[in-house]
Amino acid sequence: MSISMYQASVPVLVRGLTNLKTFLGKAQAHAAEKQIEPSVFIGARLFPDMLPLNRQVYIATDTAKGCAARLAGVEAPKYDDVEVTFDELDARIQKTIVYLNEFKPEQIDGSEERQVTLKMRTGAVEFTGIAYLLHFALPNFFFHTTTAYDILRHNGVELGKLDFLGRGTSN
Structure with missing residues (x-):
């Protein structure tokens, strides 16, 4: 059995964002409990x-x-990067999850060879769809969700490995 580009992207991203919402929720509760300015x-x-x-x-x-x-x-829709509270960050994540869930497998499956061009500060970078997903997008996504986890954990928020991985399975 092979895995589809859709299955390797959208459900993985939704799960990671859902877990990120969990981190932020625990941080918000921790701030309230310890009377720390959010x-x-x-x-x-x-x-x-x-x-x-x-x-x-x-x-x-x-x-x-x-x-x-x-x-x-x-x-992709453009976000203005103005969120500065836990509730605003949570809403941004939820808006992204809703957007991702609008995609259907047939929109993404078969994109392995699609040309993807990223405009970087150093110039354009070209990828095939599969290389973009596996070697850029997913590593970049997990770098930033991991860093968010680490920032909160470093600041005393009680997070564990299952908060990062998520609980249970998702199909």
Whole structure:
């Protein structure tokens, strides 16, 4: 049995975003319980030259919606990157999950050889669909969701491996 491009992308991204919502929910509850100003977490970084938590969420959601859109050959919606509260970040993630769930397998399956061009600061980078998914989009997505997890864990939020992996299975 082979795996489809759709199955390797949309459900994986939705699960990762759902788990990211869990991290943020636990952080919000932790801030309330410990009477910590939520902005402390939103602006937290692992190191001064790294991006803060809210930017990790921006990039994870942008990567997810961009991945599905590029594989389907459509334009992704633009988000303004203005979310600065837990509720706003949660809404952004939810909006991205809704967007991803609008894709049908037939829009993405067969995109293995589709040309994907990313405009980077250093110039355009060309990928086939499969190379883009496996060697750029998914690693980038998991880098930023992992960094969000690490920022929160480093700041005392009680998160565990199952929060990152998710509980149970999703089909």
